[in-house]
Amino acid sequence: MSHRIGIIGGDGIGPEVLAAALDVVDATGVDYERIDYDLGGTRFLATGEILPDSVLDELRGLDAILLGAVGTPAVAPGILERGLLLKMRFALDLYVNHRPFLAGPSTLNDGVDMVVVRENTEGTYAGEGGFLRKDTPHEIATQGSVNTRMGVERCVRYAFDLARGRAAKQLHLVHKTNVLTFAGDLWQRTFDVVAAEYPDVTTGYDHVDAACIHFVQRPEKYDVIITDNLFGDILTDLGGAIGGGIGRAASGNLNPARTGPSLFEPVHGSAPDIAGTGAADPRAAIISAGMMLEFLGETAAAKRVHEVIASSDDVSGTTAEIGTQIAERI
Ligand code: NAI
Ligand code: MG
Numbered sequence: 001m002s003h004r005i006g007i008i009g010g011d012g013i014g015p016e017v018l019a020a021a022l023d024v025v026d027a028t029g030v031d032y033e034r035i036d037y038d039l040g041g042t043r044f045l046a047t048g049e050i051l052p053d054s055v056l057d058e059l060r061g062l063d064a065i066l067l068g069a070v071g072t073p074a075v076a077p078g079i080l081e082r083g084l085l086l087k088m089r090f091a092l093d094l095y096v097n098h099r100p101f102l103a104g105p106s107t108l109n110d111g112v113d114m115v116v117v118r119e120n121t122e123g124t125y126a127g128e129g130g131f132l133r134k135d136t137p138h139e140i141a142t143q144g145s146v147n148t149r150m151g152v153e154r155c156v157r158y159a160f161d162l163a164r165g166r167a168a169k170q171l172h173l174v175h176k177t178n179v180l181t182f183a184g185d186l187w188q189r190t191f192d193v194v195a196a197e198y199p200d201v202t203t204g205y206d207h208v209d210a211a212c213i214h215f216v217q218r219p220e221k222y223d224v225i226i227t228d229n230l231f232g233d234i235l236t237d238l239g240g241a242i243g244g245g246i247g248r249a250a251s252g253n254l255n256p257a258r259t260g261p262s263l264f265e266p267v268h269g270s271a272p273d274i275a276g277t278g279a280a281d282p283r284a285a286i287i288s289a290g291m292m293l294e295f296l297g298e299t300a301a302a303k304r305v306h307e308v309i310a311s312s313d314d315v316s317g318t319t320a321e322i323g324t325q326i327a328e329r330i
Helices: 014-028 041-047 053-060 079-091 149-164 183-195 208-217 229-242 283-295 299-310 319-329
Strands: 003-010 032-036 064-069 096-102 113-119 129-132 140-143 170-175 202-207 224-227 250-254 262-266
Touching: 003 014, 014 064, 014 283, 014 299, 014 319, 041 079, 053 079, 064 283, 096 149, 096 229, 096 283, 113 149, 113 229, 149 170, 149 183, 149 224, 170 183, 170 208, 170 229, 183 202, 202 208, 208 229, 224 229, 250 283, 262 283, 283 299, 283 319, 299 319
Parallel strands: 003 032, 003 064, 064 262, 113 224, 170 202, 170 224
Antiparallel strands: 096 113, 096 250, 129 140, 250 262
């Protein structure tokens, strides 16, 4: 069956790394229909449009979306994040952000193999809050954290299912339950209730600040981590830095209930400093495409992509050359 895949190249190195990733997908022989979408900073500057509702409706009908990166120096921070990236996460209910960290022989932490499951539609990113008396000396800004039992539980369940399928079968909750006593309490109770259904999974808990120390000093202690939106955002950048660098950090914004497409993207941005030079490492985009194939049920193709990437330390050259060489090995 042919998969209908939406391609959002975006800006800067986004289209460059996606071209390499699609070379690799093509090499697997998986049958798919490619539907290109012109979205991102360049389109916004030219037309004032970020994500028209008609485009969002089209995206809903796809099987998956592959995104390069969006952002250009001429667009103020926040516009594309809220108007495009977060809008797709909320509108398509991409409630799990799945970020694997695999450190190969060329990195400091050879052998590290962990996944951070980040709640992706609630917490401080839900947009609750506002200003009072803005631009006066008595200005107040509030930014609330939204934590629903349903939203937390569906992510916790995803993380337990994931841990159950892995060799180490271990899951840590990471939060700040000692200070964020309301949200933390909801997370801890939900985690404990669901844990009772998974007696085969070993569980643990770390405060987020302690987890930062462990990430640097003994990351091998972790298998799967479940955490909230903000902690997950920060922790996964640290994970990227210890797990082979930004050129290998991949992610899936998942709708595990499969009420619509899931979206796969490298963690890095559009890197305007190297755009057009061929210096971008396409591996993060290729790993993201491999995760997409896995989620689409193309298990053998996904396995092959991950195997080739794992032994690709000797591959070098421009973005396109790396893509071609990895595609040839597939
Ligand atoms: P960035 O990730 O684009 O770049 C940070 C540094 O990492 C730069 O020095 C860059 O050259 C390097 N880098 C990034 N990806 C690389 C790769 N594949 N290979 C080799 N080096 C790589 O983050 P930055 O500079 O903070 O943001 C640049 C633009 O990207 C901004 O407009 C920002 O808003 C946007 N952005 C978009 C994201 C997305 O689309 N999901 C995520 C993060 C940033
Ligand atoms: Mg981030």
